[in-house]
Amino acid sequence: MSGPKVVRVVTREELEATCQRWLLLVGESAADLLRNATRFGLASSALETQLATRRAALKALFHSEQWVDLQKDAAQAIEHFRFEGERLRSEAVAAEAAQxxxxxxxxxxxxSIAASLAKAGQPVPVALTAAIEGAMTATGTDLDAMQRTVESSIATLVQGQPKTQSSGQSDLAARLNAGGPIPTFAQWLEENARPDPQAERLDGLLSELSTCATLVDITDLTARALSISAEPSADRRALLTDSLVLEAARRLRDERAIEAATAKAMQVRAELAALSSERGRACSIQLDAAxxxxxxxxxxxxxxxxxxxLDEGLRQASAVARRRAVLGGLASLGYEVREGMEAAWAKEGRIVVRRPGTDDYGVELAAPADASRMQARLVGSDQPSSPRNAMRDKDQETIWCGQFDQLRSVLADRGGHVEIERALPAGEQAVKTISLPSASPSAEAKIARPQTRALPRS
Structure with a gap:
């Protein structure tokens, strides 16, 4: 296929910049996971080592220029970190809900035990009353002590049953102390606890809210939950619980939206750090404030x-790198590439380059502003020094095809590659005729090697 071609040029600079962005995203994802683990009290040296090892492996791929493998592994690392973050969150929510x-x-x-004692005419221990008042805020050893108080109160209830009992009290006594040991707190719960689905849902919602990455303040919700738990009426507790569940669910939806936006904002802020521009710095400051x-x-x-x-910066820098890589590659093959050609190509959208001594033919390079696609085709002079015909044009196309293969090899050696998207056989389409200016007498002023321009990177 030695006729006109439509190609996509991928430069080393473009690949490097893309991989740099991936490394920035992995770094932010790893930092987010570590922040969450620390907040949940689940951070460990093993986790820090795991994150450091994963990032080091990606950097090794970067330095060895394994661009494709790096992008694949970086995407997998981000997904793994996200999964680990969700797993740690689930553990934290479960632990909070259990508490x-x-x-x-x-x-x-x-x-319940206090009510039974009062109904049986027995005094309610002060410690049991304290448990009723403080159970919803107690943790650790304090909660353990309250459960032991409940156990001892169960024993008091069983051992202090009056001689005259109601049928319900007799049944309770029979179950608790019919020739056997007094039940433990856990055993008593298993036999007597009546799960309240709405109360359990409220516990779950409050637990999720307390583990949100945005560190939401839910003191008002927990205060209301405490107030509800102190209500003596079961019916009123149920009504108030329903209302609080609705409020907590709404708050959780809002917090999830804030959390998702914050995570994305922090990712974009991390990527903007690679842009050395006033606009990029201003946007980062605005993201911080939001x-x-x-x-x-x-x-x-x-x-x-x-x-x-970010997209504009990458497109502009990639376009410069693509045009520069192609012109530099052609210069290394002996084509006359003068100063100003790169700017002219960007401005006009097309340019013609020739090899010294080949006055009747040249190579036209055309591309849009972002140089995302390029067309390369042989063109002939409208005033040739020797008569042109279809056979001569076809021979020149065949020569250009060989030089194009050399150009691909040059770009590959420099870390890029050229993908051919469409190509026509030599002679299938007439060679385009244009007005070619006279060859420059100072052909020495050419670019021997491609200049480089750093794309957005850290």
């Missing part, structure tokens, strides 16, 4: 601005 459930069960048991203010709409707007800025 709240334990507090609630202790309160319900203490309240994150601090927990302003979802502002974060989303600045995320859009930042992503547009």
């Amino acid at each position: 709240r459930s334990r507090q609630r069960r202790t309160l319900d048991a203490a309240r 994150i601090t203010d927990r302003n979802v709409s502002e974060m989303r707007a600045r995320i859009t601005d930042g992503e547009t800025m």
Whole structure:
């Protein structure tokens, strides 16, 4: 296929910049995982070592220029870190929910035993009353002590049963002390606890809210939950619990939206660090302010601005790198590439290069502003020094095809590659005729090697 070609040029600079962005995203994802693990109290040296090892492996791929493997492994690393973060969150939520459930069960048991003691005419221990008042905020050893108080109160209830009992009290006594040991707190719960689905749902919602990455303040919700638990009426507790569940669910939806926007904003902010521009720095400052203010709409707007800025920067730098790589490659093959050609190509959208001594033919390079696709084709002079005909044009196309293969090899040696998207056989389409200027008398002023330009990177 030695006729006109449409190709996509990928330069080393473009690949390097893309991989740099991947490394930035992996770094932010790893930092987010470590922040969450620390907040949940689940951070460890093993986790830090795992993160460091994964990032070191990706950097090794970068330095060895294994661009494809790096992008694949980076995507997998980000997904792995996200999964680990969700797993740690689930553990933290489960632990928090278990703690709240334990507090609630202790309160319900203490309240039930106190009511039974009062009904049996026995005094309610001060410690049991304290358990009723403090179970929903107790943790650790304090909660353990309250459960032991409930156990001792169960024993008091069983051993102090009056001679005259109601049928219900007799049944309770028979179950608890019919020739056997007094039940433990756990055994009593198993036989007497009545799960409250709404209360359990409330515990779960409050647990999720307390582990949100945005560090939401839920003191008002927990205060209301405590107030509800102190309500003596079961019916009123159920009504208030339903209302609080709705409020907690709404708050959780809002916090999840803030959390998602914050995570994305921090990713974009990390990528903007690679842009050495005033616009990039200004956008980063605006992202910081939106994150601090927990302003979802502002974060989303600045995320859009930042992503547009990043894409524009990458496209512009990639276009420069592509044009420069092609011109530099042609220069190394003996084509006359003068100063200003790169700028002219970018401005006009096309340019013609020739080899010294070949006055009747040249190679036309055409591309849009971003140089995402290039057309390369042989062109002939409208005033040739020797008559042109179809056979001569076809021979020149065949020569150009061989030189194009050499150009591909040159770019490959420099870390890039050329993908042919469409090509026509030699002679299938007439060689385009244009006006070719006279050859420059100072052909020495050419680019022997491609210049380089750093694309956005850290």
